[in-house]
Amino acid sequence: MSTLQRPRLRLRVSEKFGGTVQGEGPSTGVPACFIRLALCNLVCSPCDTPYTWDHTRYDLRKEAPYQRVEELLAWALDQPEDLVVITGGEPLIQLAGLTELVKGLRAAGRAVEIETNGTIAPSEALVAAGPYFNVSPKLSRFGAAMVETRRLRPDALRAFVTTGRARFKFVVSDPAELAEVAALEAAYALNDISVMPEGTDPEVILTGMRTLEPLVRERGYRLGTRLHVLLWGDERGR
Numbered sequence: 001m002s003t004l005q006r007p008r009l010r011l012r013v014s015e016k017f018g019g020t021v022q023g024e025g026p027s028t029g030v031p032a033c034f035i036r037l038a039l040c041n042l043v044c045s046p047c048d049t050p051y052t053w054d055h056t057r058y059d060l061r062k063e064a065p066y067q068r069v070e071e072l073l074a075w076a077l078d079q080p081e082d083l084v085v086i087t088g089g090e091p092l093i094q095l096a097g098l099t100e101l102v103k104g105l106r107a108a109g110r111a112v113e114i115e116t117n118g119t120i121a122p123s124e125a126l127v128a129a130g131p132y133f134n135v136s137p138k139l140s141r142f143g144a145a146m147v148e149t150r151r152l153r154p155d156a157l158r159a160f161v162t163t164g165r166a167r168f169k170f171v172v173s174d175p176a177e178l179a180e181v182a183a184l185e186a187a188y189a190l191n192d193i194s195v196m197p198e199g200t201d202p203e204v205i206l207t208g209m210r211t212l213e214p215l216v217r218e219r220g221y222r223l224g225t226r227l228h229v230l231l232w233g234d235e236r237g238r
């Protein structure tokens, strides 16, 4: 292929690290390496990765340098872990580069999970590349800094459900928020729902799980956690 057909795509990357496990969602505990893409289209106040997007507090020229997709691919394929988690920020903002990256990883036989806030519909090409989508729509408390129409995009949520490769993950800090989860489940026929507590401190996660466990079980959801927080607290790169 000529370079015209296949541009040398680059991605703005916040960090990449291996030697850890998937800490959230259905693959919790699976050995994984991570590529954290920069930039986000939302502005959640409890965000634990503001350095990926908040240019008022961080210098994104330093925090979010460009890297070539081939270089990222070479790095990921050099890691021993079979599972590559692409997170952010919001990875779907950089759709073209993301798609090339996922294609390369899948062609090399890697399992790929994309962590997303569910507001940007995946393209056909991205879905065809074969990642799983861990979709985490923001509830009213977590997304209080935004109007509902910004944090919940009906068309995008439907598009994720239609892929058949999406699982849904909600961060909850008050049991009352489970009613919001149930309303979204009904409105969009969401499948494979896990509910996890909010927090960057192991004690807070554990206490939250103890509170949520009976309520989440009653509703038939999966009790999620943040395993990396339980193990390593707020340490970056885990």
Ligand SMILES: Nc1nc2[nH]cc(C(=O)O)c2c(=O)[nH]1
Pocket (backbone or CB within 6 Å): 020, 021, 022, 023, 024, 085, 087, 088, 115, 228, 238
């Ligand atoms: N170990 C580990 N698992 C994770 N799962 C989702 C993460 C994220 O930041 O999106 C994350 C993370 O930052 N670390």
Ligand code: SF4
Pocket (backbone or CB within 6 Å): 040, 041, 042, 043, 044, 046, 047, 048, 049, 050, 052, 088, 089, 090, 117
């Ligand atoms: S969607 Fe995620 S990365 Fe973006 S601001 Fe909210 S919590 Fe942070």
Ligand SMILES: [Mg+2]
Pocket (backbone or CB within 6 Å): 048, 049
């Ligand atoms: Mg995280």
